[in-house]
Amino acid sequence: MAEEKPTGTVLVVGAGISGIKAAIELAESGYKVILTDESPQMGGILAKLDYQFPTDHCGMCRMLPLVGREYASQYCMRKSLFHENIEILPFTGIDSVQGNGGNYRVDLRKRARFIDPAICNELGKCIDVCPVEVEDEFNHGLTRRKAVYQAVPHNNPRMLLIDKQACTRCGECLKVCPTGAINLDAQDEVETREVHAVILASGVQLYNTRDFEDARSYAVSPDVVTSLAFERVLSSSGTYQGGAIRRPSDARPAKKIAWIQCMGSRNRRQHRDYCSSICCMFALKEAVLAKQKGGPEVEATIFYMDMRTFGKGFQQYRDKAVEEHGVKLIRCRVQGVMLKPDGSLMMRYHDPETNEFFEKDFDLVVLSTGQIPFEAHRRWADLLKAPLDERGLLATEQPGMVRVAGKPGLFLCGSLTGLTDISEAIISGIAAAGEAAKFLTALGVDTVKKEDIPEPASKARELPLVAVALCRCGEKTGAAGLDYELFRAELTRYPSVGAVQVIDSICKADGEAALLDSLAKTACNRLLIGACQPFIYRRKLKDVARKAGFNSAMVEIFDLFGVARRGMAEPSAADWTLRAAGEIKADIHSLKYKPALQVNTLPINQTALVIGGGIGGMTAALSLADRGVPVHLVEKEGHLGGYLGTRVEHTIDGLAPVALAADLRQKVLAHKHITVHLNCEVEKSLGTLGRFESQLRFKNNGENKYLHHGAMIIATGGREGATTEYGYGTSEKVLTQAELKRGLTDGNVDVSEVENVVMIQCAGSRQKEGRRYCSRICCLGAIGNALEIKEKNPDARVFILYRDVMTYGFYEQYYTKARAAGIIFVNYSPDAKPRVEMAEGRPVVKFTDPVLKEEMELPADLLVLSTGVDPGESNQGLADALNLSLTEDGFLAEADSKWRPIEFQKVGIYLAGTAHSPMPLKNVLLQAEAAAQKAYTYLSGRELPTAAVTSMVKDALCARCRRCVNICPYGARSYNEADKCIDIDAAACQACGLCAVECQNNAAEVRGWGDKQLMAAIDAKLMDRPLASAG
Amino acid sequence: MDLQEVSVKDLWQDVYSAGNLHYCFNCSTCISGCPASHGDPPLLVRNLARKLILGLEEELLDDDTPWACVSCSRCEEMCPMNVMPFEMILFIRQWQCRNDETRVPTAIVEIYKRGYTQAVGVNTELRESLGLPRLNTITNNPEQLELFRAMLMKTRIVSENDYMFGG
Known part of the structure; x- marks a missing residue:
C-alpha cells in the first residue's frame, strides 16, 4: 500500500481582502487553510467601508466561489466567512516561524478574548452592565463603546470580547452572564502548527494623525478626519443619521467638505518618497458619495498634486465626478488647516486656474492618509530571517511579485506588495494562492479527501412526514431556557411531523452518532434540524442526514438560537419556546412541498486553452502545464513573445521582457503538456465550463482546427x-x-x-x-x-x-x-x-x-x-467569437472591476494582461498567475458538482420571449437557435431568481423555491397563533 | 519667451547648488501658507524655484520679491521635497547682490527706516488689549535707532547710496 501523503496545509496571515481571497482559492483547490488575523474580527480595512468605487456600494460577496457554491456558505461577507477547508483564527498573532520550504512550524498566539464564543449566547447583557466607556476604534473614535464589546457591529456571530486595557475587573458582567462564558483570568494560548506554505497578507500600517508629526498642522480639530474615519462618518453603522453628513465635534451637518491628498505620502522629507496609489480614487469616491448622501448643497473640494487615475475606468470616474457630480478639484497642496473660533476650518490655497489665493472655510476636512509600509516589512523580515531590499521592503524574486526571495513556500499578497486597491488585492491574493498551489503540487502533498457519501433516492413523491431533530447544546440552551418538553409537545401536534428528537450537541461526534442512530429508525421522509449557526454546520449535518438515507434536498436546518437574538430581551422558557415553535412552523410547511433536487456533476475536460503567446499567455500556460494540465497555446503571429517580449529589453523597474520572453519560450516549447499553435486565431468558441469547443483558423492557409478544452485564458495584449x-x-x-x-x-x-x-x-x-x-x-x-x-x-x-x-x-x-x-x-x-x-x-x-x-x-x-496603448485589434472578433462584451474603450469587460477582475460573467474564461487594460509587466505577470489559478481550480478535477439549486425552464410554459436571457446577470441563460429553447448553464447560474421574477408565464423557476412552497411558508408565518391553538 | 534664447542652463548651480532644488514638483505648499504671499507684489516662493530651474536669469535678477520674505521658515518646515526654500531665498538675495553692484534692495531702506525689514512695532493697541507686554523694539527707542542708522551709514552700500536713505 502506498504511503499516505499528508494533506497540503497553508497558513494565510491576515484576513483582509487579499488574505480571504487567497484562502478561498486554496480551499477551493482542496487544500487546508489556516486563516489568522491580528484583530478580533476579519475583513481588514474593508469591514469599515460600506461603499466601494465604481458602483458605490458593497460587493464583497462577489469574491465567493461561484461554482460549487454550496461548499462555502453563501453569505454576507461583511458578517463573516465559512468554508469547510478554512480554519479561521481571529485575534491570533504569529510569535515565530521556524523551518523552511515545505515544512514550517509556526507558533500562533491566540489572544485571550475573556469571553468564550463557544458558550456565549450573544445576548449582550454584559455590554449593558459594563460601566467602562472608551473610544470605539472601529469608528475611529467617532463613537464610544464599552470594555465588553463587539469589534465589528455587523459581525454574525457577534464574537464578543473584553478589552483588557480598558476593563476595571469590576465583575458586573460576570454577575449577569447567564451562560458563564466570561473568564476575566483567561490567558493567551500559544499553539504550534505545522504548515507546508505561508502566505503573508497582513497589510501595512496606515498613516495616522496621532503618530506622525507632519500631520500636526492639519489635524487641528476633531472635524479633521482621516479618509477611513470619513467612511464611518458616511456609514449608517457609524455616525451618519437623518440623511446628513455630520461633523464630529458638534454633530452639525457638514456642507463644505475638503479632501487633502497625499497626507503622509510623496514626502521625501519624511523619507516617504512613494505614492499610496489608492487615495485619489478613494477621495473621488468619497466626494461623490458626500454629494449623493449629503444633498446638492454639499460642496466637495479635493486638493491634490497629481490626480492619479491610472486604472481601468478610473479616468472616466474622475470625469463623471467632476462633470456630473460637481466635485471640485484644485491642484494645490495646502500648508495647514486653521481652526476658527466658530469651529470652522479655514484653509488658504492658491488656485492655479485663476492664479489667485483664496481663504475658505470648511465644515469638515478629510485627510487622504496613505500607507507606511516599512514597519510591517521589517517585522516580517526579523521574524522570517528574510532579507529586505534597498527600499526597505521584503525582497521578492521579481520586483512587486509574490514569491519571497530565498524562502521557498513563502508568499506575499495584498498591500505587502504595495498598497493595492480591491482588484489588485484580489489578483495578488489569487496569484499568491496559485504560487502556493504550484508549490504544494511540486511538494507532492495531497488535497483534502472528501468522504464519498452516495446521494439517497429522494422520497419527494411520498406523503410528507417530517422528522424534527432539536439540538440541546448543554449550557447554552440550559441557561437561556428553552423548554424542550414543551417544544416537543408543540411540534408533535402538527400533523406532518412524524417524530421529534432532542439531541445533545449535534455538532460534536457523540451528537452526530445519536442523530444518525435516531434517523436510522424513523419512518419519516423529510428532516428538519434545529441547531445553532446553520451557515457553519449545514453541510456537515446534511452529510449525516445522507448517511441516514435522507436526500439532501429533503433536509433543512433551522437556526434555533437566531430566534432568541431577534427581539425578545427577557424571554421566559415558555415564551421563547412558543416563539421558536411558531418560527419553525414555516420551515415545516416549506419542507413539505420541497421538490427533489439533483446535484449534477459536470464532466470536466482537463485541458486549457490560452489565447495569446506573449509573456502573459506563456506565463499562464506554464503555470497550468507545470501542474500537469495539458495546454493549447494559440498565437496569431508566427512566433511567441508578444509586444513586450520582442521589443523591450528593460523596463524601468528592473524587469527584462525580452530575456524573460526568451526564457519562457524555451520552457513552453520544451514542455510536454503544452501544444503551441502559431499563425492562427480563435474563430468561434462554444460550450461552457468543462466542455468548450473552439475553432482555430490559420491565417496562411485558411485551414480550421477544432480544440476541446475545459477552460480558457485570454491574454491577447494590446497595441x-x-x-x-x-x-x-x-x-x-x-x-x-x-x-x-x-x-x-x-x-x-x-x-x-x-x-x-x-x-x-x-x-x-x-x-x-x-x-x-x-x-x-x-x-x-x-x-x-x-x-x-x-x-x-x-x-x-x-x-x-x-x-x-x-x-x-x-x-x-x-x-x-x-x-x-x-x-x-x-x-x-x-x-x-x-x-x-x-x-x-x-x-x-x-x-x-x-x-x-x-x-x-x-x-x-x-x-x-x-x-x-490601444486595445488589441482582435478584441472585437474575440468578444464575438466567445460571446463576451467589450468596454466602450474596446478592452474586454470583466465580470466585476473590483471583485472579479480577471473573470467574466461566463464561468470558465479568464483574463490576463493588456486585453484587460493597459498595465505594467509586473501586473501582467500577476494576472497571468491569477488567471491560471482560477482555471486550475476547475481543471484539477475530472468532474465538478454543480449547485442543486439552480434555475430551470418549464418548457411548455415558455413563450421564448428571451426576457430571462437578457436579465440574467451571470450569462447563465441563452437561447438555443437549433432546438428553439432556453438553455441554462448550471455552472454559471447563481440562483438569484431574477429570471423567475422577470418571466411573465411562470416558466422560469428556481428549483427548491417554487411558488407553492414559498406560499406555504408565508401562510404559516402569517398564522400568528401557536400550533396548539391553530386547530 | 523663447527658452532657447533666455534660458541660462544650470543657472541654479550658480545660485543655489547646495540645495535640493530640483526635487521641487510645484506642489504649492510653500506659497499656500506664506505670510509674504499676501504682499503686493506677492512673494511666490515656488515661482522663484521655477525661475531658477528654467534658468530665467534676467527675470530673477530683477525680482524684488525675495526681499519680502519674513523669515518665518514655514515653507522650510513644510516642504515635502526638502527643497529648503528659505535657504534658496537667502541664496538668491546674495546672488542678486553679487551680480549687480548697483542693486540696493528696497528692504535695506526699510531696515534703515524702522530697524527691521518688517513692521515689527505695529499692533501696539492689539497687544495692549490682549494684555501683552509692550515690545522693546528699536523703533520705540529713538536714541538707539539713531545709533543703528549711524552704524548702517558706515556700510558701503548705504553711504554710497545715501540719497535713498534721506541723508
Missing part, C-alpha cells in the same frame, strides 16, 4: 497607440516613446548631440476624442527614456509636458530620480495643450508655464509623444 497630433508623421524629429525606446536600444536614434528634447504625455489619451483612458505605462516609459537620454548625454535638456504624473506606488521614486537628474516637468491642462510648429526643420513647442503663467517656446531636437 501601440497612434496619434496624428503634434506634427507626428511630418518630421523624423517627431517620434513616439516606443520608437524612441527602440531607437535608443538599437542605436538608430543618436542623442549624443541633442540639446533640447521635449516629451508630450497623453498624446491622444484622457480626452473625449481618442483614448478616454489613461494608458498607465507612458509616464514611466517617458521617465525611463528621459533618464536614458540624460545618461548618454548629460548636457541635453529634457522637458516632459504632462497632465498628471502617473507614477503611483514606488514608481514615484523614478519621478523623483528624474527631477533630481534635472529633467524639467511642465504641467499642461487639456484646455491649453502644447502647440507644435515646424521651423527650419525642427519642431518648435509652445506651451504655457503653469507656475509662471508665461508663454514659452522651445525648438526641440527631438519631440517625443507618449501615445499610450
Whole structure:
C-alpha cells in the first residue's frame, strides 16, 4: 500500500481582502487553510467601508466561489466567512516561524478574548452592565463603546470580547452572564502548527494623525478626519443619521467638505518618497458619495498634486465626478488647516486656474492618509530571517511579485506588495494562492479527501412526514431556557411531523452518532434540524442526514438560537419556546412541498486553452502545464513573445521582457503538456465550463482546427497607440516613446548631440476624442527614456509636458530620480495643450508655464509623444467569437472591476494582461498567475458538482420571449437557435431568481423555491397563533 | 519667451547648488501658507524655484520679491521635497547682490527706516488689549535707532547710496 501523503496545509496571515481571497482559492483547490488575523474580527480595512468605487456600494460577496457554491456558505461577507477547508483564527498573532520550504512550524498566539464564543449566547447583557466607556476604534473614535464589546457591529456571530486595557475587573458582567462564558483570568494560548506554505497578507500600517508629526498642522480639530474615519462618518453603522453628513465635534451637518491628498505620502522629507496609489480614487469616491448622501448643497473640494487615475475606468470616474457630480478639484497642496473660533476650518490655497489665493472655510476636512509600509516589512523580515531590499521592503524574486526571495513556500499578497486597491488585492491574493498551489503540487502533498457519501433516492413523491431533530447544546440552551418538553409537545401536534428528537450537541461526534442512530429508525421522509449557526454546520449535518438515507434536498436546518437574538430581551422558557415553535412552523410547511433536487456533476475536460503567446499567455500556460494540465497555446503571429517580449529589453523597474520572453519560450516549447499553435486565431468558441469547443483558423492557409478544452485564458495584449497630433508623421524629429525606446536600444536614434528634447504625455489619451483612458505605462516609459537620454548625454535638456504624473506606488521614486537628474516637468491642462510648429526643420513647442503663467517656446531636437496603448485589434472578433462584451474603450469587460477582475460573467474564461487594460509587466505577470489559478481550480478535477439549486425552464410554459436571457446577470441563460429553447448553464447560474421574477408565464423557476412552497411558508408565518391553538 | 534664447542652463548651480532644488514638483505648499504671499507684489516662493530651474536669469535678477520674505521658515518646515526654500531665498538675495553692484534692495531702506525689514512695532493697541507686554523694539527707542542708522551709514552700500536713505 502506498504511503499516505499528508494533506497540503497553508497558513494565510491576515484576513483582509487579499488574505480571504487567497484562502478561498486554496480551499477551493482542496487544500487546508489556516486563516489568522491580528484583530478580533476579519475583513481588514474593508469591514469599515460600506461603499466601494465604481458602483458605490458593497460587493464583497462577489469574491465567493461561484461554482460549487454550496461548499462555502453563501453569505454576507461583511458578517463573516465559512468554508469547510478554512480554519479561521481571529485575534491570533504569529510569535515565530521556524523551518523552511515545505515544512514550517509556526507558533500562533491566540489572544485571550475573556469571553468564550463557544458558550456565549450573544445576548449582550454584559455590554449593558459594563460601566467602562472608551473610544470605539472601529469608528475611529467617532463613537464610544464599552470594555465588553463587539469589534465589528455587523459581525454574525457577534464574537464578543473584553478589552483588557480598558476593563476595571469590576465583575458586573460576570454577575449577569447567564451562560458563564466570561473568564476575566483567561490567558493567551500559544499553539504550534505545522504548515507546508505561508502566505503573508497582513497589510501595512496606515498613516495616522496621532503618530506622525507632519500631520500636526492639519489635524487641528476633531472635524479633521482621516479618509477611513470619513467612511464611518458616511456609514449608517457609524455616525451618519437623518440623511446628513455630520461633523464630529458638534454633530452639525457638514456642507463644505475638503479632501487633502497625499497626507503622509510623496514626502521625501519624511523619507516617504512613494505614492499610496489608492487615495485619489478613494477621495473621488468619497466626494461623490458626500454629494449623493449629503444633498446638492454639499460642496466637495479635493486638493491634490497629481490626480492619479491610472486604472481601468478610473479616468472616466474622475470625469463623471467632476462633470456630473460637481466635485471640485484644485491642484494645490495646502500648508495647514486653521481652526476658527466658530469651529470652522479655514484653509488658504492658491488656485492655479485663476492664479489667485483664496481663504475658505470648511465644515469638515478629510485627510487622504496613505500607507507606511516599512514597519510591517521589517517585522516580517526579523521574524522570517528574510532579507529586505534597498527600499526597505521584503525582497521578492521579481520586483512587486509574490514569491519571497530565498524562502521557498513563502508568499506575499495584498498591500505587502504595495498598497493595492480591491482588484489588485484580489489578483495578488489569487496569484499568491496559485504560487502556493504550484508549490504544494511540486511538494507532492495531497488535497483534502472528501468522504464519498452516495446521494439517497429522494422520497419527494411520498406523503410528507417530517422528522424534527432539536439540538440541546448543554449550557447554552440550559441557561437561556428553552423548554424542550414543551417544544416537543408543540411540534408533535402538527400533523406532518412524524417524530421529534432532542439531541445533545449535534455538532460534536457523540451528537452526530445519536442523530444518525435516531434517523436510522424513523419512518419519516423529510428532516428538519434545529441547531445553532446553520451557515457553519449545514453541510456537515446534511452529510449525516445522507448517511441516514435522507436526500439532501429533503433536509433543512433551522437556526434555533437566531430566534432568541431577534427581539425578545427577557424571554421566559415558555415564551421563547412558543416563539421558536411558531418560527419553525414555516420551515415545516416549506419542507413539505420541497421538490427533489439533483446535484449534477459536470464532466470536466482537463485541458486549457490560452489565447495569446506573449509573456502573459506563456506565463499562464506554464503555470497550468507545470501542474500537469495539458495546454493549447494559440498565437496569431508566427512566433511567441508578444509586444513586450520582442521589443523591450528593460523596463524601468528592473524587469527584462525580452530575456524573460526568451526564457519562457524555451520552457513552453520544451514542455510536454503544452501544444503551441502559431499563425492562427480563435474563430468561434462554444460550450461552457468543462466542455468548450473552439475553432482555430490559420491565417496562411485558411485551414480550421477544432480544440476541446475545459477552460480558457485570454491574454491577447494590446497595441501601440497612434496619434496624428503634434506634427507626428511630418518630421523624423517627431517620434513616439516606443520608437524612441527602440531607437535608443538599437542605436538608430543618436542623442549624443541633442540639446533640447521635449516629451508630450497623453498624446491622444484622457480626452473625449481618442483614448478616454489613461494608458498607465507612458509616464514611466517617458521617465525611463528621459533618464536614458540624460545618461548618454548629460548636457541635453529634457522637458516632459504632462497632465498628471502617473507614477503611483514606488514608481514615484523614478519621478523623483528624474527631477533630481534635472529633467524639467511642465504641467499642461487639456484646455491649453502644447502647440507644435515646424521651423527650419525642427519642431518648435509652445506651451504655457503653469507656475509662471508665461508663454514659452522651445525648438526641440527631438519631440517625443507618449501615445499610450490601444486595445488589441482582435478584441472585437474575440468578444464575438466567445460571446463576451467589450468596454466602450474596446478592452474586454470583466465580470466585476473590483471583485472579479480577471473573470467574466461566463464561468470558465479568464483574463490576463493588456486585453484587460493597459498595465505594467509586473501586473501582467500577476494576472497571468491569477488567471491560471482560477482555471486550475476547475481543471484539477475530472468532474465538478454543480449547485442543486439552480434555475430551470418549464418548457411548455415558455413563450421564448428571451426576457430571462437578457436579465440574467451571470450569462447563465441563452437561447438555443437549433432546438428553439432556453438553455441554462448550471455552472454559471447563481440562483438569484431574477429570471423567475422577470418571466411573465411562470416558466422560469428556481428549483427548491417554487411558488407553492414559498406560499406555504408565508401562510404559516402569517398564522400568528401557536400550533396548539391553530386547530 | 523663447527658452532657447533666455534660458541660462544650470543657472541654479550658480545660485543655489547646495540645495535640493530640483526635487521641487510645484506642489504649492510653500506659497499656500506664506505670510509674504499676501504682499503686493506677492512673494511666490515656488515661482522663484521655477525661475531658477528654467534658468530665467534676467527675470530673477530683477525680482524684488525675495526681499519680502519674513523669515518665518514655514515653507522650510513644510516642504515635502526638502527643497529648503528659505535657504534658496537667502541664496538668491546674495546672488542678486553679487551680480549687480548697483542693486540696493528696497528692504535695506526699510531696515534703515524702522530697524527691521518688517513692521515689527505695529499692533501696539492689539497687544495692549490682549494684555501683552509692550515690545522693546528699536523703533520705540529713538536714541538707539539713531545709533543703528549711524552704524548702517558706515556700510558701503548705504553711504554710497545715501540719497535713498534721506541723508
